[in-house]
Amino acid sequence: MKKWKKFATAALAAMVCASVMAGCGGKKEEAKSNEIKIGASFELTGNVANYGKAILSGAKMAFDEANAKGGVLGKKIVVIESDNKSEPSESGNSITKLVTQDKVVAIVGPATSGCVAAGSPITEANKIPHIAPSGTAPGLTVDNNGKVKPFMFRACFIDPFQGQVMAHFASNTLKVKNVAILMDSSSDYSKGLAQVFQATLEKAGGKIVTKEAFLSKDLDFKASLTKIKATNPEAVYVPGYYEEVSKIIKQAREIGLNVPMMGCDGWESPKLAEIAGKDALNNCYYVSAFSAQDTDPSVQAFIKAYKEKYQKDPDIFAMQGYNAGLVVVDSIKRAGSTDGTAIAKAMAATKDLPVASGKLTYDANHNPIISALIISLDGGVPSLKEKISL
Template identity: 30%
Template sequence: MKFKTIVTAGAVAAMLVGCSNGNSATTDIKAPKFGFIGPLSGEASQYGSAVKNAMKMAINDYNKKHGTKITGVYYDDKADPTTAVNDYNKLYNDDKVTAVLSPVTTGSALSVASAASKNNTPVLSPSASGDKFTMNGKTAYKNVFRICTNDSYAGTYLAKQSKAKYDFKNVAVLYNKESDYSTGVAAAYKAEAKKQGVNVSFYEAYNANTKDFSTFISKIKQANPDAVFLPDYYESVVSITKQLRDSGVKAPIFGADGWDGVLGVKGVNTADFENCFFTSGYNKDATGGPTYEFVKAYEKEYGTTPSMFAGMAYDTVTVMMKAINKAKSTDPEKVNAALEKVKVSDDEAVCGGFTYDKNHNPVKELNIVTIKNGQYVTAK
């Protein structure tokens, strides 16, 4: 997306990091060190790279604005939970980080949450959406939070929109049984769809290494749905959507935030996604405010329009520093207590203001992003 307005670096920093309790509160605190764990190589690297880029940009902006000396330490977990825990142990034992602003993917985040709870390390993930990520059984971990909405929230929202906005009466659901993210969103959608009077005529799961979806597609065609719900990450979504279209399925296909990135997959036929849609945590079409300023600055810095994951990563620095300033300390217990009570306004965050519920999930508005003419367009 191109904008004609020119924004200075100073203006961007002022707009995006004006959330502290004042310069004195910030500079009185010893320079925090934040850890990153995410896929910088492998199939999910598009997510990890976006999060790392935005996190580095947010740290630089905050330091320029407040005179702080925040630093970041970055590890590539390749979206592997075992590697992620090893990375967390390095961040905690060797790097002595103040907080972990990640992991990026749900599988890694679930493992790190358990490990970090033993040390009370503040964990604030931009994008780990699995319901269980913040939960230690039936209660929330004291130290684990997120910026994105959780799977149940997204699945429920999409089921409501299926009825109210799109008037779907019959939907097929195909999901990845080996993905906590995919199974969580699918289950929430199915439960809410029933309440909304939307018939789920097909509900089946595939293995993560499945390449040929013809058997599933034959069943979907027999169900003759108004739409197909496909809650998975962008690489799988592109493959399945292509096979659906090649087989003659013309019904709308939709998903949740894991779709963000489908148009960036090498060799993707954008026509396959015409009028398909997914949920997003921010409005990249914004014409003003923090989101607009962030998009412009990111495009200037990295030469590409940022995904939702980049926006949420920028917000992790804003929100964590807001909590540290409120706590007036980097002591983990005090920071975690401050995070629970944090209130973020719309003019402070790229991905919108929010408060936390009792399970440390943000309560915020979602956007619907439609794909038209090979471009992401935020639905009005």
């Protein structure tokens, strides 16, 4: 038995050596081949499959466009899809397979921060550039010591950025000073936004008059709202998801709290108007990265191209996928090679790259500096209010 174990270990070691060498050899082979393989690991089934599919459609569009223009470095981009079933554990497997078996040069995906975090150590260890189109958790691109991960990037703005944008909007456009916060104390997303919002607003001379909290799944917010109303705020900031926010706005209007309500991208859902009722959704503002009403030519060009290709309207996820695809194509071009380290270096140096939502530049922590949109709701109808770049 022991002998067998020893043999197995030796065999395994040999295999590892062989695969490492094969890896070296593979690169030479790849130089000969006419394809550049990009791995796309997404939530194609499971509970957030809608996000994954939309992002993949956008990313594929970016790669198809590059191929139509003659490819990258004279080669054709081939997208290798892999499903992570919306589970972080499967995400690790899926990315491992793409990196070690398919030998992709870069990974795009997955959609949710949890699945990205599960795959990130694998791409870091294998020196494969990895771009998360919609993972907003601030910690994704940095390690536990706060040092930036050299191969990890994202294509969307991070949560704290939204809080900053809303605070700027509150003090510069709405010109309010005394703001109340009603946050979801069971969600890191909500608490993080509230914290950044407060810091930014106070720096701009504003004041948080009261800070109340609720738990996700709560139904009744009248007690907290009554308390908020008594402090006479000029506006209320409600970072949260549409399920609770819709009820909060409805109940706020019912008790006669009619000041502006401000929020985040968690508000974005047709359910918001359904549950809150159209009459309650006035004087409400939230942050988003995408609006079909954006008159920016690059956004309109993207919407038109997407409609032609897929016969449906793109959403924010499709746009983020498209942006991620553009970043990858551009980085490979500028790197002039398919070597992971070279691509990652080029990616980090991305500056003013024209993407669907404007121009994209990476900051030191591999978070893109892109503009955010303030969407206003009037009678439940969303419309683009303002474009903010910080």
